[in-house]
Amino acid sequence: MQVKCKFCSNKNDKEQMECVKKGKVNNYYCPKCLIDIKTRDEIINKFYEYTNSLVVISQVYLAINKLKEKKLTYDDILYIMDYVINNKCVLNYPAGLAFYADRAIKQKRELDKIKEQKEKVLKSIFEKPTIIETNNTPKKVDSAFDITNFL
Ligand SMILES: [Zn+2]
Numbered sequence: 001m002q003v004k005c006k007f008c009s010n011k012n013d014k015e016q017m018e019c020v021k022k023g024k025v026n027n028y029y030c031p032k033c034l035i036d037i038k039t040r041d042e043i044i045n046k047f048y049e050y051t052n053s054l055v056v057i058s059q060v061y062l063a064i065n066k067l068k069e070k071k072l073t074y075d076d077i078l079y080i081m082d083y084v085i086n087n088k089c090v091l092n093y094p095a096g097l098a099f100y101a102d103r104a105i106k107q108k109r110e111l112d113k114i115k116e117q118k119e120k121v122l123k124s125i126f127e128k129p130t131i132i133e134t135n136n137t138p139k140k141v142d143s144a145f146d147i148t149n150f151l
Pocket of ligand 1: 005006007008009010029030033
């Protein structure tokens, strides 16, 4: 049986979806969408905590959706929110997040690149060393300098 995700409206097999009970109603979500919802709520909580804004939540949703339209993920938008907080940026309206998007995302992509490189290096360190087996016995190295020649 196929069910529809309450968040993204995609249909999928019931077994592949997460069921969240709300009263007597079963709501289904893609596992990824549940993570997205959690991230989105985190963005919203941080926004209100940081700005003390009295703006209605629909305005925050709208600002987030505008950034989503720019092909940013919820993780990206959370990063923008964190960027604003960490740099003590002025933020009076949720739409103001878009103002910091370019700078924050540029920083995030650079950090991602560094992280990726670090992981590559770590992986190469922990990879099994390749042992080359040969049948050759080590060559006896003749000493070029033999002290007995001078005795
Ligand atoms: Zn979904």
